[in-house]
Amino acid sequence: MKIIQAGSADSVGGVMDDAALHAFIDGDAALRAVLAEVRARMEQDAAHDEAHLFRVARWTVRLAASEGVDPRLAVAAALLHDVVNVPKTSPDRPRASELSADVARALLPTLGFSAADADEVAGAVRDHSFSRGAVPRTPLGRALQDADRLEALGALGVFRCIATGVRFGGAFFHEADPWAMDRALDDGRYSVDHFFTKLLRLPPTLLTEAGRAEAARRADAMVALLRQLGDELGIPLPEARIPPP
Numbered sequence: 001m002k003i004i005q006a007g008s009a010d011s012v013g014g015v016m017d018d019a020a021l022h023a024f025i026d027g028d029a030a031l032r033a034v035l036a037e038v039r040a041r042m043e044q045d046a047a048h049d050e051a052h053l054f055r056v057a058r059w060t061v062r063l064a065a066s067e068g069v070d071p072r073l074a075v076a077a078a079l080l081h082d083v084v085n086v087p088k089t090s091p092d093r094p095r096a097s098e099l100s101a102d103v104a105r106a107l108l109p110t111l112g113f114s115a116a117d118a119d120e121v122a123g124a125v126r127d128h129s130f131s132r133g134a135v136p137r138t139p140l141g142r143a144l145q146d147a148d149r150l151e152a153l154g155a156l157g158v159f160r161c162i163a164t165g166v167r168f169g170g171a172f173f174h175e176a177d178p179w180a181m182d183r184a185l186d187d188g189r190y191s192v193d194h195f196f197t198k199l200l201r202l203p204p205t206l207l208t209e210a211g212r213a214e215a216a217r218r219a220d221a222m223v224a225l226l227r228q229l230g231d232e233l234g235i236p237l238p239e240a241r242i243p244p245p
């Protein structure tokens with residue numbers, strides 16, 4: 001806990017910075033072992049790489065701190081939350097978080113966590129997923145789900161959305177009708193459509209107050225980017241397209 005406090009002192013906006021997180025993991029044999037296991041098991045892509053895990057860890061610690069959640073469990077949950085990465089196109093996709101939870105439940109007791117802690121982490125991992133649609137019942141679960149949803153928003157959300165769209169052969173946007181005024185939204189084909197089908201609708205779904213505030217801030221940045229895109233294309237973003245806050 002001491003390291004967290006030291007870390008937050010030299011962090012940006014009160015978030016544990018990356019160096020503090022790494023010092024925290026390095027100083028804890030069990031967390032080091034969790035990270036090694038995750039590195040050995042996780043199939044990474046541009047949107048689901050180690051950096052994603054560390055950012056989610058920092059926000060999970062931050063959002064869970066006010067609820068008195070042990071930061072070790074917050075970091076363990078974040079490191080393990082995407083350990084089984086099922087591609088978005090696979091029919092097994094909604095089961096990814098369940099499969100990751102199974103790994104957490106089996107693994108953590110072998111690395112020095114109690115069965116109760118392993119259960120708490122596994123529950124949070126299981127419920128974090130958007131496609132599963134669960135509302136987590138624990139403070140750790142709420143913090144992890146919010147931290148992961150923040151990653152879909154803001155500048156990071158834009159990079160991750162475009163990376164995933166390109167990976168599955170999609171275009172950035174529909175050239176003639178980028179805002180889908182005369183067609184149905186199709187986020188399998190157009191990354192910008194995903195802003196409207198999902199991403200800009202996320203902020204009210206966050207469960208912690210600090211998470212919701214940050215989500216709204218990040219969504220505003222995305223809308224500003226879309227407005228700029230509209231200017232550049234000569235097809236202004238219609239206000240009606242922007243979901244209410």
Ligand SMILES: [Fe+2]
Pocket residue numbers: 081082097128129148
């Ligand atoms: Fe996930």
Ligand SMILES: [Fe+2]
Pocket residue numbers: 052056081082148
């Ligand atoms: Fe994630």
